[in-house]
Amino acid sequence: MNRSHRHGAGSGCLGTMEVKSKFGAEFRRFSLERSKPGKFEEFYGLLQHVHKIPNVDVLVGYADIHGDLLPINNDDNYHKAVSTANPLLRIFIQKKEEADYSAFGTDTLIKKKNVLTNVLRPDNHRKKPHIVISMPQDFRPVSSIIDVDILPETHRRVRLYKYGMEKPLGFYIRDGSSVRVTPHGLEKVPGIFISRLVPGGLAQSTGLLAVNDEVLEVNGIEVSGKSLDQVTDMMIANSRNLIITVRPANQRNNVVRNSRTSGSSGQSTDNSLLGYPQQMEPSFEPEDEDSEEDDIIIEDSGVPQQIPKAVPNTESLESLTQIELNFESGQNGFIPSNEVSLAPVASGTNTEFETHAPDQKLLEEDGTIITL
């Protein structure tokens, strides 16, 4: 299991935690109660106070254990920053109007030749021109490569986010045969391949799928032994949150696990999220985020709304306790695998998310929860 953070980890400094905050050329040092970090807005006020910039809109970032500059803009990532700071929480503050958005993300601090990250990542000195676009939270990812740490390098697990957009998924699959190495030598086995990408479709625009890639899994379920029609049906059934594991026909562009894994906690990152580091576990569940899958209900008032999750009632408790138990092990730092919606958004949504999270478990009822 691959846990990047543990609650209460690094508990050497129990009570307080040192904070070093940098704004322009100025540094401020102060301390925080590690156990009671408070809310982000309080922290934001505190920063404005200690730097004496009460009416200036700023962006707050911190250096995480890999030396990446990550934003703090809601309670969630604030708590994360506090809980992972060891021993020191480094805060970087920029004026919003002057902000260099590209500063955020993986390897960002490295490029600035930050001392801290240079220690951690001595190998990375390449320079790339930064394209300033916008805040990552203004985007929705359309695809991602996930689970790089647990897959063989020859495989690629690609997640396509369909949302409600008009762009077609845009690919076709076909039957074919692939060669496998077996104890009896090489063997030809039937397989499913990507046969065509529709120009302008989602699949093509991501660049992560190509013609003749062999499809190995659809949302965690192996396709070997399944017919083309079955795989088609599985893909369509999962089309709103499609995770396909392929063996790319072109093996030259494979993700090579970089060496920092050895230096750090072995966390995997989601390389594709516009360079945005993944904050939570690389969990992978076929039970996709149900907020996306929700059916729409129109009450007689005529206002459409998403169907909320049911609170368990007594009769289904028996079955539900089973699930609760199942989840106990994964409970540690349970944040739904929603790498996307957790990307910094307005803090208001976070509270709603919190209330959603326990309910989501109830939907995992069908006994096919996949954990890593």
Next chain:
Amino acid sequence: MMKFRFRRQGADPQREKLKQELFAFNKTVEHGFPNQPSALAFDPELRIMAIGTRSGGVKIYGAPGVEFTGLHNDTATVTQMHFLPGQGRLLTLLDDSSLHLWEIVHQNGCAHLEEALSFQLPGRLGFDGASAPPSLTRVTVVLLMPAADMAALGTEGSSVFFLDVTTLMLLEGQTLGPDEVLCSLPDDYRCGKSLGPVESLQGHLRDPTKILIGYSRGLLVIWNQAARCVDHVFLGNQQLESLCWGRNGSTVVSSHSDGSYAVWSADAGRSPTLQPAAATTPYGPFPCKAINKILWRNCESGGHFIIFSGGMPRASYGDRHCVSVLRAETLVTLDFTSRIIDFFTVHSTQPEDEFDDPQALAVLLEEELVVLDLQTPGWPAVPAPYLAPLHSSAITCSAHVANVPTKLWARIMSAGEQQSPQPASSTSSWPITGGRNLAQEPSQRGLLLTGHEDGTVRFWDASGVALRPLYKLSTAGLFQTDCEHADSLAQAAEDDWPPFRKVGCFDPYSDDPRLGVQKVALCKYTAQMVVAGTAGQVLMLELSDMPSEHAVSVTSVDLLQDREGFTWKGHERLSPRTGPLPWAAGFQPRVLVQCLPPAAVTAVTLHTEWCLVAFGTSHGFGVFDYQRKSPVLARCTLHPNDSLAMEGPLSRVKSLKKSLRQSFRRIRKSRVSGKKRATTASSKLQEANAQLAEQACPHDVEMTPVQRRIEPRSADDSLSGVVRCLYFADTFLRDAAHHGPTMWAGTNSGSVFAYALEVPAAAACGEKRPEGAVEAVLGKEVQLMHRAPVVAIAVLDGRGRPLPEPYEASRDLAQAPDMQGGHAVLIASEEQFKVFTLPKVSAKTKFKLTAHEGCRVRKVALATFASVACEDYAETCLACLTNLGDVHVFSVPGLRPQVHYSCIRKEDISGIASCVFTRHGQAYPGFYLISPSEFERFSLSARNITEPICSLDISWPRSVTRGSYRPQESPKLSQANGTPSIILASQSCDGSPDPAHSKGTDTSEPPEAMLSPMSIDSATSADTTLDTTGDVTVEDVKDFLG
């Protein structure tokens, strides 16, 4: 490689045991007429009949309920079958020239059929020589000589081999080669030509040593097997088709390829007979087709019957399938609608009797079996108690109603009897009466309803092994169709020579495709039913015991609801006949609702307590109050961009079908005008199939491999508005405090509409509801995000049980539902099952079948499964059939997978489309079509299985040592072994395979009905309209074509 760990509910041993007690999958019996029959045999002593099929199947039938089934290891056509009379043994000849000996073996008191021996004629044999090509030894005819336990095999190479039947060993020394025969022939007849294949072998009834051998060239020889010499020769010159040897041995009848038959006298001493006593071409003088088979039967009352098939004038009636029955001056040409396979007469076979005295003639046709009573003047047809041609008109939908109340059963029976009065005389009863049915009288009555293309609904008794026709309801009489000429056709045929007589009920021609029945629903408590058809007609009928004459109220409902921009390009609606019409006793129409546009009805449901019927088409759905005869609701579900829905018939296959039908109709018309049919129906069909295949895969696609587009369903897919299911429920829709009538509709695009209905409440239960308008208010609308078609909707009560049918609760036939709240609605789509709470619709549980298994849901039903171990224990589960032909069972409301079985081949799309589940308390059968003419019955419950349990009084010589090579354990019984039947245990433990087993043992009474609360609850089963029957969806076709 990453390993996923699936957290399934742990394999709880107790649960596993319970599952075994609840569920078991068995295919029990095949109902209907065997597909593609190819051979027929009759055992006059045991009075059993065997039918062989082109796929190598063997089916033996006796009295109703007596049925044995066997299947050859190779799927070769069964070309001939012969019973060893009285022994329960059957010799079959396949078209690969192998012989197989089948035996009816008693085991545990009930009999079954198993293959005992097989024999393949070796290629290298004495007379044929080593150089003979294999075709020379092909067996053409078989004659059993039971007295000597021998069989004679006639071959293509003019030889006759003899075989010991008990061991299937060739009797080497006895083979009769053509040389032995040739030497007794005059030289001028011999003239160097070969005799041709042996066409016929006939035994002498009284003198077992004599055999009549007919060679293709026309030579007939009476061979004395004991003396090994030729007794007599008849020097025929016409190519021989078949022979019949008269009872006393003095008359030989031969039929020929030119349509003539000849009668030879065998009393003329030793010298060769040169000329027949008489020769006739019955349908001459113009060239005639061959007489394939001829029978000569003499009668005590003087004269004789000559029965032959074929021989029709080649030019004018060469395409007819006819059997001619000639007695003295009376000739009847039986005109069948399908090819004649074989026929036999039921007559006396005692050697000491002077006369044959045929009682009945049984004709096996490609599509049905017809039995004529030859003792009653006019030779009427005897209604068959089984082997009914289910497909007499193509089956378009089916439904099963279990636990039919006895009162309704009796009323349907009497309606059926009035419809086709049983022949009065006792002699004309069914002649095939062998064996005894040991199966208990079924404790529950099951009714199978089949809707047909010609607008009829047939009612079948599906309680037992034999599917018996009960009643036929025709809806065509209500409409004006263009099939009026049918009567004139019949008349025109009558004045003609030959004297045709239409026999049999197989009629694949439907004159108006709009009459086709799409959906059927029957309320077994009120005897009301709704029949919905292809042209949007929804017909409410009510069972009446008296004939009456009344007008039917007609209403049309516009489902487009004034949507602009749509023009229906399909068929017209049917025009109903106006004014009072006479109706026979039985189901009489009361109300006709016609949907506009007149697209085929895709869903229908009935609530007799509220007097409401709901119906849906590809455009929308409506609710109709048939008590007040007023529409309650009409709602359009059509997507604005959907143009395909306005095209009329839903698929290309349908339109092809239509064109086929038109070509059939053309053929039929040409038949009336006396012209020869250009091509046969089957070749037409093949042509059409080829055409379809071509259409489906254009040539350029053949170059690239098959590929599938991956795209989520979108809102504007075509045909998204097709209403797939409709459901009435008394539940909580608007608030948790008040429950009331609701109506639910699900569409092809994953939309669910729920309406709250205001139905004036009945004063007391059982009474009709007071007059007063019914109102419908839209309560909720659910759009499933995955947009898969909604297959079924059901409301579960507070205990998680499905709500009972109308009247079940109020008449104490079912446990009253828990109305204390906590209701939930189960919505089954083609991809997943979901349970939502009510009244606030929120997802409670779900199972994504397609995402996990890659299969789509085709049929769904909720059913109560009773445990074999514990009388009172039962569970309600969701059974579903997928597009891969698997049956899955899920718990309700937890939606946990319980068991799954593979049931139907996934290529068999018509089987999957025709599958019908029933909600049955104990046996839980389902049916699906294995061929156009046969229903396979399967059972999902571990309890009570309907399967043939029967015995036969067999008297083969026990002295023969046979056990040595007979396998002791029967593979055929494996089905029954898995689930020991209660019937077997209680009744047949003493039923040893004793030939003297008295005929009166099957008097044990059926057990008292169990009155445990569970069985009462389970007695509520009926065919819920949950599932959609018999329709081939566009996806099915795509699956198939793709």
